[in-house]
Amino acid sequence: MTVNILYFARLREAFGMGSEQIELPEGVGDISGLTQWLRSRGGAWETELAEGKPVRAAVNQVLSFPATTIKDGDEIAFLPPVTGG
Amino acid sequence: MGVKVQTEDFDVGKEMAVLRQGNPKIGAIASFVGLVRDINEGADVFTMALEHYPGMTEKALQEIVDEAKRRWDIYDVLVIHRVGELKPLDQIVLVATTSAHRGEAFASCEFVMDYLKTKAPFWKREETPQGARWVDARESDDKAAQRWQEGEQHGG
Numbered sequence: 001m002t003v004n005i006l007y008f009a010r011l012r013e014a015f016g017m018g019s020e021q022i023e024l025p026e027g028v029g030d031i032s033g034l035t036q037w038l039r040s041r042g043g044a045w046e047t048e049l050a051e052g053k054p055v056r057a058a059v060n061q062v063l064s065f066p067a068t069t070i071k072d073g074d075e076i077a078f079l080p081p082v083t084g085g
Numbered sequence: 086m087g088v089k090v091q092t093e094d095f096d097v098g099k100e101m102a103v104l105r106q107g108n109p110k111i112g113a114i115a116s117f118v119g120l121v122r123d124i125n126e127g128a129d130v131f132t133m134a135l136e137h138y139p140g141m142t143e144k145a146l147q148e149i150v151d152e153a154k155r156r157w158d159i160y161d162v163l164v165i166h167r168v169g170e171l172k173p174l175d176q177i178v179l180v181a182t183t184s185a186h187r188g189e190a191f192a193s194c195e196f197v198m199d200y201l202k203t204k205a206p207f208w209k210r211e212e213t214p215q216g217a218r219w220v221d222a223r224e225s226d227d228k229a230a231q232r233w234q235e236g237e238q239h240g241g
Contacts, residue, residue: 009136009208010219054222058206061141077138077206081222084135084166084207085119085178085198 003034003070006077011055014044024070031057032066034076054081087162088146090137092169095179104163104181111160115190116181117198123173131212135168135177138206142166149200157193159184164197166207196233203230 006019028037035057039049049055057064058077070076097118105111121133150162165179180197184190209220 006138008138008206009210013219058138058141061138061144063204077141079138079206080208080219082203082206083209083220083222084137084205085202 001028001070001072003072003074003076006075008077008079010080011048011078014048016044029069030066031059031064031068031070031076034070035066049078055079056081087164088143088150089165090139090142090146090168091165092167094167094176095165097176097179100163100165100179101181104161104183108160108183110185111183112185113187113190114181114183115187115194116179117194118176119178119198121171121173121175121177131172131214133171133212134210135171136208136210137166137168141206145205146201149197149204152200153182153193153197156196157182157184157189159189159193162193162197164201166201166205168207199226199229199233202226 001024002021003024004019004021007015007017012018024034025037028034035049039046056079057068058079059068059070060075061077097116101114101116105114146164146166150164153159153162160183162183163179163181167175167177171177178198178201180194180201182190182193182197184193203222203226211218211220
């Protein structure tokens with residue numbers, strides 16, 4: 001399953017990339033699993049996506065939850081707390 | 086009138102004139118304009134950059150507008166939010182709501198702003214003499230948005 005992942009603001013800077021297309025390993029099927037898998041990259045991934053960090057994920061531009069499932073071709077975005085207005 | 090995300094500045098008078106144009110049922114327009122302040126948490130801010138999530142931003146704003154229309158008896162809502170480079174004194178955001186009476190207009194305008202602050206994917210980055218920094222989200226903004234979930238609606 002291949003998904004397009006977007007990183008915004010603080011996360012984009014910390015990871016050094018705004019987006020990436022990745023082939024997910026077997027067994028990664030929801031936001032919780034994806035977050036854990038990204039965390040296993042270590043370094044900034046481990047600290048910025050650590051348990052308890054106020055990062056939200058959106059799947060196909062809709063705010064998601066840890067149990068939200070991921071499908072092939074989805075656009076998944078990781079969002080720090082918003083500060084508009 | 087909907088939702089606009091743009092780099093250009095906006096003319097509040099012109100936007101309000103368009104919003105109320107030809108509708109004699111409108112008895113009230115409430116509007117809010119957000120501005121770039123030159124002081125934020127102690128450091129001089131030279132410029133500010135606003136990043137957003139194109140596509141999701143417009144959807145999130147439209148959902149907030151739709152929710153306001155469900156909750157209050159209002160005719161129209163306009164949201165304009167700027168992105169890109171901004172300087173102190175610049176306008177950032179305009180929210181305007183039209184209604185027959187002021188109570189609905191005031192309350193819905195405040196609701197849209199409170200929800201926008203906590204639900205629309207915008208991020209502010211400040212360039213200060215001490216370097217660049219991402220603006221931290223405020224707990225007070227979360228509290229302001231939560232009021233509307235507890236049924237403490239103003240006006241009406």
